[in-house]
Amino acid sequence: MAHQVHAYHMVDPSPWPLTGAVGALLLTSGLAIWMHFHNMTLLALGLILLLLTMYQWWRDIVREGTFQGHHTPPVQKGLRYGMILFITSEVFFFLGFFWAFYHSSLAPTPELGGCWPPTGITPLDPFEVPLLNTAVLLASGVTVTWAHHSIMEGHRKEAIQSLTLTILLGFYFTFLQAMEYYEAPFTIADGVYGSTFFVATGFHGLHVIIGSTFLAICLLRQVLYHFTSEHHFGFEAAAWYWHFVDVVWLFLYISIYWWGS
């Protein structure tokens, strides 16, 4: 058995970074080909490759951390930094779309009627489904915190219950938002109002789906006894991501749904 005189993790060679990069290339070029030449082959290939990469890469990380003991405290600290930096980059991603929204809405052009919302746009009532969505996400923030404390205190059954509740709330949000998208009297093609609304809320919705998936993986791992009361960073990372998703929604709600209506 090999020994190392340090606490760090020298990762074994892996093909997943390469397959991930190729997948990302196929996805992006595939998207362009689909938009211009109406052919979905490259896009589908890229999507499959990316999904396979994600599954196998993260499966390997779980094996390295949970079963092979490579995630010592210094390694965990590095993973924490990594997750924090990633979420920070996502904050900047959304900042761009908020910039676009405020740029267009603070000084509406004459073509829009010189007002915001533009002439002819009936905005959604912020105190109907959007308010419900806010309550749903805030509640899920409470339930995910309950889940965290349950894990830390070794309450297995409660951890499973609270985590399941969190995921159900996430699904409910996605369902409500999909309904809103269908019932909205305006579309993405309705000028800059439609563009800013659907791109900002659309990317947020995508992040809710990603976050729900992350939490679902954590639920599976909790059921399979992967987490201990002292060591459960995968769950913490998912919880941080979920809180980030919640905070982005609050900004969206206040800026676009409420102020922008």
Next chain:
Amino acid sequence: MCTNLFRSIRQPERKMAAFGRFSQVLLRSSLTQTRRQLSAAAGHGEQSGKTWKILTFVVALPGVGVCMLNTFLKEQHHSHEQPEFVPYTHLRIRSKRFPWGDGNKSLFHNPHVNPLPDGYEGHE
């Protein structure tokens, strides 16, 4: 004159020193938080889990229930008439066709509330 020169050099240095101290405090507080987070299991005992469980069933979920009721009631009050169609040029933009179907309908197209550029479908 010597004193003036010395002062103008010191100012940026003092700012740099202050920044260094500030970033140290920032790193220390995040490290403390991490330590506190990692030792949370040892410190808290049975309390916190119970608190959040209570918050879930007394505040969070009833809050969702209230908002559900509010939405349901407001929805009933709505008129379900089709909004009037005015062929504004700044709306229903079609500079490029959508990559699906006939290229004229958005992804979540709803014929009842989403008119096409020349009006609602089924209208002559």
